[in-house]
Each structure stands twice: as C-alpha cells, then as structure tokens.
Amino acid sequence: MEELRATRIACSLLALFIATAVASSGQTFKTLASFDGTDGGGPFYVTLVQGANGNFFGTTYGDGANDGGTVFEVSPAGRITTLYNFCAQAECADGYEPYAGVALATNGNFYGTTVSGGSTGFGNVFEITPAGKLTTIYSFCYTSSTCDSPGYNPHAGVTQGSNGNFYGTTFQGTSNDTYNDGAIYEITGAGTIEGVFNFDIYAGDGGAPSGALVQASNGDFYGTTEGGGTNFYGAVFQATPALNVTTLYSFCTLSNCGDGQEPIGGVIQASNGKFYGTTAYGGANGDGTVFEINLAGKLTTLYSFCSQTNCADGGIPQAGLVQATDGNFYGVTSSFGSNGSGTLFRITPSGNLKVLHSFCSEANCADGDSAIGAPMQATNGDLYGTTDGGGTSGVGTIYRWSTGLAPFVETIPTSGKVGARITILGNSLAGATSVTFNGTAASSFTAAANEIEVTVPTGATTGTVQVVTSNETLSSNVPFQVLP
Numbered sequence: 087m088e089e090l091r092a093t094r095i096a097c098s099l100l101a102l103f104i105a106t107a108v109a110s111s112g113q114t115f116k117t118l119a120s121f122d123g124t125d126g127g128g129p130f131y132v133t134l135v136q137g138a139n140g141n142f143f144g145t146t147y148g149d150g151a152n153d154g155g156t157v158f159e160v161s162p163a164g165r166i167t168t169l170y171n172f173c174a175q176a177e178c179a180d181g182y183e184p185y186a187g188v189a190l191a192t193n194g195n196f197y198g199t200t201v202s203g204g205s206t207g208f209g210n211v212f213e214i215t216p217a218g219k220l221t222t223i224y225s226f227c228y229t230s231s232t233c234d235s236p237g238y239n240p241h242a243g244v245t246q247g248s249n250g251n252f253y254g255t256t257f258q259g260t261s262n263d264t265y266n267d268g269a270i271y272e273i274t275g276a277g278t279i280e281g282v283f284n285f286d287i288y289a290g291d292g293g294a295p296s297g298a299l300v301q302a303s304n305g306d307f308y309g310t311t312e313g314g315g316t317n318f319y320g321a322v323f324q325a326t327p328a329l330n331v332t333t334l335y336s337f338c339t340l341s342n343c344g345d346g347q348e349p350i351g352g353v354i355q356a357s358n359g360k361f362y363g364t365t366a367y368g369g370a371n372g373d374g375t376v377f378e379i380n381l382a383g384k385l386t387t388l389y390s391f392c393s394q395t396n397c398a399d400g401g402i403p404q405a406g407l408v409q410a411t412d413g414n415f416y417g418v419t420s421s422f423g424s425n426g427s428g429t430l431f432r433i434t435p436s437g438n439l440k441v442l443h444s445f446c447s448e449a450n451c452a453d454g455d456s457a458i459g460a461p462m463q464a465t466n467g468d469l470y471g472t473t474d475g476g477g478t479s480g481v482g483t484i485y486r487w488s489t490g491l492a493p494f495v496e497t498i499p500t501s502g503k504v505g506a507r508i509t510i511l512g513n514s515l516a517g518a519t520s521v522t523f524n525g526t527a528a529s530s531f532t533a534a535a536n537e538i539e540v541t542v543p544t545g546a547t548t549g550t551v552q553v554v555t556s557n558e559t560l561s562s563n564v565p566f567q568v569l570p
Contacts, residue, residue, distance in 0.1 A: 199211050373402055
C-alpha cells in the first residue's frame with residue numbers, strides 16, 4: 087500500500103509539473119484592440135509590420151473619417167492611433183481601400199498600395215512617414231496608352247528589393263494587355279516605373295496575383311497567382327530583379343486539385359531555403375492546403391484543411407505563413423474551425439498542424455471573426471495579427487498570441503554591402519554594448535530603446551547579427567546576407 091501510495095504521489099507531482107510547464111510557457115491568446123469604425127475597419131490582407139518605435143503599423147480596408155480606410159499604428163498594449171484617413175483629397179486622389187498592409191523601408195518610412203482611388207481612380211502606391219504624412223508616389227491607370235501603368239487594382243503591397251526599389255503586383259492588367267491578367271512592376275521611391283512584366287494565362291503564365299512578393303536569398307523574387315498556370319487554378323512563379331518570369335508550378339495538376347488551387351497569400355522562404363504557402367481551395371477535402379515548394383519547383387502538400395471532424399482545423403486560408411524563431415510556421419484560416427469563423431494554427435515543417443485558437447469563441451465574436459492577413463512575429467517573441475470582422479464593434483480586431491518564445495532582433499533590410507547603413511529593430515536596446523555581424527564587430531553604432539543604427543563593418547560575412555545588452559545577447563531571426 088505504501089508503495090502504491092508513493093507511486094500515486096509521484097504521478098500526481100509529475101502531472102502537476104507538466105501542467106505547470108504548459109502554463110508557464112505563456113501560450114495565450116489575447117484580443118488587444120477592436121476597431122470601432124472611426125479608427126478604421128476591416129483590415130484585409132494585412133500583415134502588421136513593426137516600426138522603429140516598437141509599435142506596429144497596418145491598414146484598414148474601410149471606415150475611418152472618410153470611409154476610405156486608414157493607416158494605423160498600434161502599441162503592444164493595444165492602443166490604436168489613426169495615422170491617416172484615405173479619401174481626404176478631392177475625388178480620392180490620395181487613394182482609398184488599401185487591401186494590403188505597409189512595408190517598412192530603409193529610409194524609415196512605410197510604403198503601401200490602395201486598390202482604388204489615386205489621380206486616375208485605379209489605385210496607387212503611397213509613402214507615409216511614421217508621423218502620418220502621406221505622399222502618393224504613383225497612380226495606376228486603366229489604359230497604358232495614356233500612362234506607363236503596369237496594370238491596376240493592386241491587391242498586394244510592395245516589397246523593397248536589395249537594390250532599394252520596390253516590387254509589387256497588380257491584380258489586373260491594362261486595357262490593351264491582351265488578357266488583362268495582371269502584372270509585376272518595379273518602381274523607385276520617387277515613383278518611376280523601372281520594369282513591367284504582364285502575365286498571359288494563355289502562354290502558361292499565372293494570372294491575377296494577390297500576395298506580396300518575397301526576395302529570396304538568391305536575389306530573385308517569388309510569388310503566387312490566384313489564376314492562370316497550365317490548369318488555370320493558380321501558380322507559383324519566380325521573377326528576376328529584371329522581371330524575367332518563370333512559372334515554377336501550376337496548381338490543380340493532381341486529380342480533383344489534390345495539390346490545391348487558388349493560392350492567394352504568397353509564399354515565404356524558410357530557413358531551409360524552401361518556400362511555404364497556402365492555397366485557399368483544393369487539397370484532399372477541397373478547403374485549402376499548406377504546401378512546400380523547392381527552388382526547382384517540386385511541390386509537396388503538407389496539409390489539407392478540414393481534415394478534422396466538423397472542420398475543427400479550419401479551412402479556406404487566404405493568407406500566407408510566417409516562420410517563427412521556433413522553426414514552425416504560423417497562419418490563419420478564414421472559415422470553419424470549431425466556431426465557424428476561422429482559426430489560428432501552427433504547423434511544423436513536416437506537416438503536423440495544431441489549432442491554437444478558434445475565432446468567435448467569445449460572445450458576439452469579441453475575439454474576432456475571419457482572419458485574412460497572416461500573423462507576424464514581433465521582436466518580443468509574440469505573434470500579432472488582425473481579423474477582418476468581429477470585435478466589440480464587428481469591424482475587426484488586433485490580437486496577440488504569446489508563444490513563450492525568446493526575444494530577438496530584426497535587421498532592416500536583411501541584406502546589404504559592407505558600408506551599408508542598417509537598422510536593427512528590437513526591445514530594450516538602449517544599453518547595447520556591442521553589435522556583431524557573424525562575429526565581426528561594428529566599430530560604432532547608435533542605440534535607442536527599440537532600434538540601433540549601424541554600418542555593416544569591413545570583414546563582415548553572411549550570418550547571424552548579435553546585439554549584446556547589459557541583460558542579454560539577442561540574435562537576429564534570419565541570417566544577414568553580406569552582398570558582394
């Protein structure tokens with residue numbers, strides 16, 4: 087009896103230890119803020135971006151003072167500040183309805199797009215300072231005979247390339263683009279179009295791109311299209327900086343589109359060099375997939391949504407993924423889940439998926455409804471994201487998922503030549519005592535609470551950037567590439 091009693095006590099203590107370990111990991115979901123309409127509403131394909139002040143920046147598709155959407159700033163504690171209300175100019179010359187979020191550029195300002203408005207009414211590219219001063223740098227137009235527009239209605243934002251220019255896509259082509267299938271463009275910060283590629287679905291290209299481009303470690307850009315490709319159900323493509331485009335994979339190659347169809351959210355390059363993304367439809371159950379694709383175009387379906395009873399794992403993912411510092415991928419679905427309003431999930435590189443949160447789990451969907459934009463990992467280790475609906479006013483939320491992951495630093499940009507000026511984002515950096523690039527120390531730098539300005543030192547090689555403070559050593563989330 088005493089041995090049995092001792093065994094039971096040991097088991098109880100083990101269970102308590104396991105429960106405590108799980109609880110101490112800090113994996114919790116919290117709704118940080120709800121939009122109320124006056125500060126915008128309906129953040130769409132929006133992935134938040136961290137600014138130099140430690141706050142996060144994004145856009146809303148609608149509402150705001152002029153019902154044209156907004157650019158907003160939100161603190162880690164959830165305080166929303168409206169930086170700009172679109173449609174503030176006559177005939178919405180400043181644009182309206184930004185589908186995607188903004189990108190932080192090397193000059194410290196943010197760049198983004200609107201799907202409508204601008205001087206011609208077909209969308210624009212804009213620059214906005216952290217203080218909220220907005221400048222339209224380019225307006226798309228319908229007929230390329232009257233302007234040099236690569237197309238119109240950009241659903242995606244822009245990506246700054248290693249050459250300093252911005253790369254983006256338009257969902258539709260110009261009127262004299264034979265099939266009106268959309269385009270890829272390169273534009274300077276001053277608003278000059280440097281290059282254009284027009285998709286042609288009847289030539290095997292993709293068509294109707296919605297997701298943002300990503301510049302890979304080889305210098306080329308990768309993205310997806312909702313339509314086109316050999317089977318007209320979307321494609322993954324590769325584009326050189328000169329916009330020579332190759333279709334890597336056409337979806338719906340397998341019977342019943344078992345490999346997925348309609349990838350909306352773009353792809354990311356993971357630490358293993360491969361690319362990962364989602365399709366909104368197709369897969370084994372018709373409700374979307376998570377896929378992996380290598381540089382040669384070999385695609386592997388890692389997961390098909392609606393594989394769990396009553397689609398508890400969610401379905402119809404319209405966003406891409408983010409790879410966190412634990413090596414896993416995080417993403418959202420816009421539909422299904424245990425409450426019918428989508429999920430936040432984690433998936434391993436081998437395809438094991440776990441639902442972290444089912445939206446609409448609170449009364450009146452106070453925790454959000456229908457997440458369409460991918461989450462991001464902030465330098466404090468936590469994940470942040472938005473929902474298109476729900477919240478206290480029904481027009482969207484900002485949430486935080488505390489993962490228990492350690493803080494890190496992020497370099498802007500993630501590549502550069504020796505002598506290039508680099509911004510390092512993080513938290514509690516003011517007391518930094520050293521900055522190294524793959525072991526090579528920077529001779530000088532300027533540190534503030536949430537950012538460090540530093541020059542890539544002579545002798546630096548590609549690898550991890552480390553910042554030493556009085557309390558800890560912080561490493562970059564991705565290797566910094568030293569360019570020749």
